[in-house]
Amino acid sequence: MKIIVCVKQVPDTSGKVAVNPDGTLNRASMATITNPDDLNAVEAALQLKEQTGAEVIVISMGPPPAEGMLREIQARGVDRAVLVSGREFGGSDTYATSQILAAAINKLGVEKDDVILCGRQAIDGDTAQVGPQIAEKLGLPQVSYAAEITKDGDTITVKRMLEDGYMTIKVKTPCLITCIKELNTPRYMSVGGVFDCYSKPYEIFDYETLKDDPLIDPSTIGLKGSPTNIFKSFTPPQKGVGMMLEGADRATCDKLAGLLAAKHLI
Amino acid sequence: MSNYNSAAIEEFNGGVWVFCEQRQGKMMSTSFELISEGRKLADELGSKLYGVLLGHNIEGIAKELGGYGADGVYVCDHPLLENYTTDGYTKVICDLVHEYKPEVMLIGATNIGRDLGPRCAARLHTGLCADCTHLDIDVPKYKEFLRASSTLAPNMIDSIKEDDRNLKMTRPAFGGHLMATIICPRFRPAMATVRPGVMKKNEFDKAKADACEIIKPQVSLTEADMETQVVEVVKAAKKLVDLIGADVVVSVGRGISKDVEGGIKLAEELAEVLGGVVGGSRATIDAGWLSADHQVGQTGKTVHPKIYVALGISGAIQHKAGMQDSECIIAVNKNENAPIFEIADYGICGDLFKVTPMLIEAIKAAKAAE
Numbered sequence: 001m002k003i004i005v006c007v008k009q010v011p012d013t014s015g016k017v018a019v020n021p022d023g024t025l026n027r028a029s030m031a032t033i034t035n036p037d038d039l040n041a042v043e044a045a046l047q048l049k050e051q052t053g054a055e056v057i058v059i060s061m062g063p064p065p066a067e068g069m070l071r072e073i074q075a076r077g078v079d080r081a082v083l084v085s086g087r088e089f090g091g092s093d094t095y096a097t098s099q100i101l102a103a104a105i106n107k108l109g110v111e112k113d114d115v116i117l118c119g120r121q122a123i124d125g126d127t128a129q130v131g132p133q134i135a136e137k138l139g140l141p142q143v144s145y146a147a148e149i150t151k152d153g154d155t156i157t158v159k160r161m162l163e164d165g166y167m168t169i170k171v172k173t174p175c176l177i178t179c180i181k182e183l184n185t186p187r188y189m190s191v192g193g194v195f196d197c198y199s200k201p202y203e204i205f206d207y208e209t210l211k212d213d214p215l216i217d218p219s220t221i222g223l224k225g226s227p228t229n230i231f232k233s234f235t236p237p238q239k240g241v242g243m244m245l246e247g248a249d250r251a252t253c254d255k256l257a258g259l260l261a262a263k264h265l266i
Numbered sequence: 267m268s269n270y271n272s273a274a275i276e277e278f279n280g281g282v283w284v285f286c287e288q289r290q291g292k293m294m295s296t297s298f299e300l301i302s303e304g305r306k307l308a309d310e311l312g313s314k315l316y317g318v319l320l321g322h323n324i325e326g327i328a329k330e331l332g333g334y335g336a337d338g339v340y341v342c343d344h345p346l347l348e349n350y351t352t353d354g355y356t357k358v359i360c361d362l363v364h365e366y367k368p369e370v371m372l373i374g375a376t377n378i379g380r381d382l383g384p385r386c387a388a389r390l391h392t393g394l395c396a397d398c399t400h401l402d403i404d405v406p407k408y409k410e411f412l413r414a415s416s417t418l419a420p421n422m423i424d425s426i427k428e429d430d431r432n433l434k435m436t437r438p439a440f441g442g443h444l445m446a447t448i449i450c451p452r453f454r455p456a457m458a459t460v461r462p463g464v465m466k467k468n469e470f471d472k473a474k475a476d477a478c479e480i481i482k483p484q485v486s487l488t489e490a491d492m493e494t495q496v497v498e499v500v501k502a503a504k505k506l507v508d509l510i511g512a513d514v515v516v517s518v519g520r521g522i523s524k525d526v527e528g529g530i531k532l533a534e535e536l537a538e539v540l541g542g543v544v545g546g547s548r549a550t551i552d553a554g555w556l557s558a559d560h561q562v563g564q565t566g567k568t569v570h571p572k573i574y575v576a577l578g579i580s581g582a583i584q585h586k587a588g589m590q591d592s593e594c595i596i597a598v599n600k601n602e603n604a605p606i607f608e609i610a611d612y613g614i615c616g617d618l619f620k621v622t623p624m625l626i627e628a629i630k631a632a633k634a635a636e
Contacts, residue, residue, distance in 0.1 A: 013441040013584070094396075098388060124440055126564065127396035129384035132352070136388035141493035142352055144381045157497070162377050163559070164289070164506055167349070168497040175493075227393030231434055231447040232426070234416035242595070244607065248616025253628035256596065256612055261632045265573055265594055266540065 001054040001113035003045040004105055006134065007038040007073060009066045010124040019235055034069050037119025039186040041179040044149055045117050046077045046187065052151065054115075055079050057108060061089060061101055067202065074200045075193035076186075082108070086206040091223025094125075098133030099220050103213035104205050110138060113154065116176040120145060128178070135176035137215060143169050144178040275369075278454035281314035282307050283368040285359065286331055286339070287378055288319065289350075290499070293327050295511075296374035296462040298334045303401060303465040304372055305335030307433065310403035313369065316340055316481075318362065320355055322348035325480065332478020333470040339478060340366075344485040349496040350378050356385045357491050362483060363390055368455045370433050372401075375459035383459045393450030394457040395435035399464045399568070402434040408447075411436075416445065432456065441564050442587030463510035463568050506559040507543050514542025514573045515589070517562055520549040521578015521599065521618055530555065532622040533577055539629050540573060547579045563588035577618045581606025598622065 011030040018026035045056045058073045060066055061084040070081040084104045092100060105116065116138075118131035128144070135142035147166065148159035151173075158177060160167045189197075210216045219225050245252050260266045284304045286297035301317060308315035317331040317339040328339040340362060346354050359382070363371070371386075373379040375397045387394035400415075402408040405428045412423045432449040433456040439446050450456040509515060516537040522529025533544045546556040548563055562569055564584035574592035579585060581597070581604055589595070590609050597610035598618045607613040614621055 011440070013443065019443060093393065094384065095388060095391075095393065125396070126439070126441075127384075128380045129387075129394060129396055132381060132384040133388040136356075136385050142381070142385065143494060144352075145377050160377075162289075162499075165499065165501040167499050170495045170497055171493065227387075227391070227453045228395060228448045228450050231430075231432070231449045232412070232418070233439075233444055233446045234412065234418045235443070236415060236438075236445055237417050242607075242609075242611040242613060244602075244613045244615065248614050248621050250624045250628065252614055252616075253621065253624040254631070256614070256625065257628040257632035259612065260573070260594070260629070261636065263594065266629060266633055 001052055002108070002111065003048055003054050003056045004108060004114065004116045005038070005041050005045045005056065005058045005078070006101060006116070006118045006131070007042065007058055007060045007069070008035045008119075008122045009033070009060065009062050009069045010035045010122050013123050032069070034073065035119050035122045037121060037179060037181060039119075040181055040183045041117040041119050042073055042076060042078065043184045043186040044146075044179055047184065048115065048149070048151060049077070054113075057082060059084065059101065059104055059108075061085070061097060061104075064204075070202065071197045072189060074202075075189035075197040077190070077193060080201040082203050082205055084205045084210075088207040088222050091226065092221060093226035093228045094127050094129035094133055095228070096221045096226045098130050098137050099215045099225070100210070101130065102134050102137035103210045103215040105134065105138060106213055106215070107205060107210060110140070110174050112174060114174040115151075115156065116140070116174070118176065118178045120178045120180045131176060131178040138176070140174055140176050141171050142176045142178070143171055146177045146179050147182040149177060149183065275452070275454045278367040278369045279313070280367040280369065281316055281337075282311065282370040283316050283318050283372070283455065284336070285371065285373040285379065285382070286317040286319045287374055287376060288321050288324055288327060291321065291324055291327065293330065294374060294376065295467075296376060296460075297331065298467050299462070299465040300372045300374055300460055301331050301334040301336050302468040303460065304370075305468065307370060307401060307403055310407070311369065311431075314338070316368070318342070318359065320347045320358055328480055329475050329478045333472060333475030334468045335474070336478055338481055340481050340483055342483060342485045344487050346487050346489070346492060347485070349499055350382075351492060351494050351496060352381055352385055353491055353493045354487055355382050356389060358485055358487060359386050360389050361486065363455060365483070371455040371457045373457070373459045375461050379459050383457060387457050390455070392453035392455060392457055393448070394459070395437060395448040395450070396459050398435045398437045398458045398460045400436040401458065401460070402436075403431060405430050408434050433458065438564065438587055441584045443583055461568055463570075502559075507545070509543060509545050509560070509562065509567045509569050512543045512569070513571050514540040514575075515545045515562065515569050515571045515592075516540065516542055516575040516577065517545035517547060517579060517589070518550055518556075518577045519547040519579030519585075522550070522555070525619065526555050528619065529578065532619070532626075536575060536622055536626050539626050540575075542571065542573065545569070547582070547585050576606050576610070577622060579606055580604045581609070598625075
């Protein structure tokens with residue numbers, strides 16, 4: 001049994017975000033992190049490994065420096081890492097990305113017992129599209145927004161969250177599940193794990209590695225193969241600074257209440 | 267891979283479609299928002315607007331969509347469609363798209379819409395833009411939008427060619443730091459999931475509802491198509507807070523940490539006086555102080571109430587993305603440099619535990635005086 005976890009390295013948008021004058025993101029000035037939801041997927045994989053003895057493989061598409069992130073994930077207990085990297089893959093939208101990642105997963109081979117885990121969405125694009133699109137490209141059933149996962153033989157039961165409650169869903173392996181933060185608390189790297197991680201298997205899948213897969217075609221990968229294009233990107237205007245009221249006492253509050261009443265807001 | 271993309275985009279003349287989500291036979295309010303927005307797009311394209319409604323025994327709720335602007339509704343009724351499943355819903359929708367060829371398809375960006383949308387787009391080999399907050403066809407209208415909502419230089423806006431007829435799908439990226447407008451020029455339907463609570467609902471028109479055409483396509487679905495099995499659907503036991511529908515939202519942030527219960531109680535009291543509900547920043551949800559249905563912001567809900575009060579919220583860009591279009595923003599924060607003050611109409615620099623009780627009294631007094 002294998003568990004394949006898809007992860008993404010993303011700019012840390014929780015801190016200061018730098019935007020270039022032309023409206024693009026100044027990525028060079030920003031720290032990168034492992035996408036938070038993906039760490040929940042890694043943790044879910046490690047817990048399934050403890051239960052079943054499965055091999056856990058982490059896979060990411062990105063530039064070569066993403067090795068550092070993958071090694072850190074190996075230090076948490078993941079057995080093997082694959083970086084999918086090549087200039088032919090650059091500029092891919094979610095459709096093209098899922099074609100490439102699905103081809104890479106095909107290369108690893110999807111067998112009867114296997115499970116593929118993804119984070120729900122990445123904090124740079126917030127699309128939540130790549131997980132379901134990989135599942136479609138691999139012809140596998142999917143369950144998204146997983147808050148609980150239990151495996152019993154070839155049946156996986158998932159608590160799938162909705163805005164107003166949840167669904168309990170049963171699905172047979174092989175399948176793809178996207179994970180949310182309510183699923184678990186990701187473990188830290190262990191000291192031994194950090195010591196060992198650079199001796200664990202690490203591979204790069206480039207265009208040459210994947211090119212024989214029918215999913216890999218110039219018309220379906222990279223910038224040219226992406227169905228969506230950016231028409232314009234821009235920064236939203238800052239709303240004009242409003243009124244800072246003097247003081248913080250009852251008189252201040254009375255003034256504010258008066259202003260609201262004058263605008264018929266109360 | 268599907269050879270579907272070989273069809274010429276001109277063949278997709280089946281109008282604008284809106285996937286109208288229902289749960290347990292009740293229409294989600296985002297379906298009405300999207301029908302209203304879809305009406306605008308269909309008018310710009312000079313085409314028709316159709317709702318797409320899947321479920322079991324749901325025909326009775328279809329015509330109401332006409333009251334918000336749908337010319338017709340495709341009603342797909344089948345026992346296997348009673349509960350949402352990725353497999354069943356994707357198959358039926360893709361079959362419909364193949365047959366009737368819409369040029370645009372909108373889906374609410376709910377937990378279900380965001381499961382269904384990408385699966386359909388991948389099968390249909392077309393583009394999907396996630397979680398859109400603004401949609402246009404006509405370039406002059408798009409330019410108007412950019413003039414009001416972007417920092418682009420006027421000459422950059424003026425130079426956009428006016429003949430583009432693609433659906434222009436605008437959405438926040440990088441937590442709202444950037445906005446991107448996406449098009450899908452080579453494939454149809456152009457697909458978008460649309461953030462709930464953002465598009466305005468039209469006034470309901472009874473005559474249009476009565477005139478709405480109901481179309482019942484053949485649904486071919488069998489147990490063999492179903493790879494996932496819904497064991498149960500559980501509604502949250504407690505009533506969830508209706509942030510999106512509220513006229514007033516009083517939100518709390520990390521600033522309540524020294525007395526969480528007291529801070530929430532103050533927010534509840536202020537919300538009661540103003541006739542609103544309580545929300546929270548991501549920090550308060552992550553800390554477990556409030557349940558997830560209270561979350562305002564990029565990963566929570568987008569609200570635009572008449573009054574938004576931010577108590578002890580610093581104003582991270584992710585939070586601002588969910589509330590900055592509120593009509594009147596009031597912020598109370600101890601830190602005079604808190605970014606929330608950059609977008610607040612009225613700011614008070616002070617301790618929320620001291621200011622809020624006085625504000626409650628002041629508002630009570632002002633209301634009594636009217």
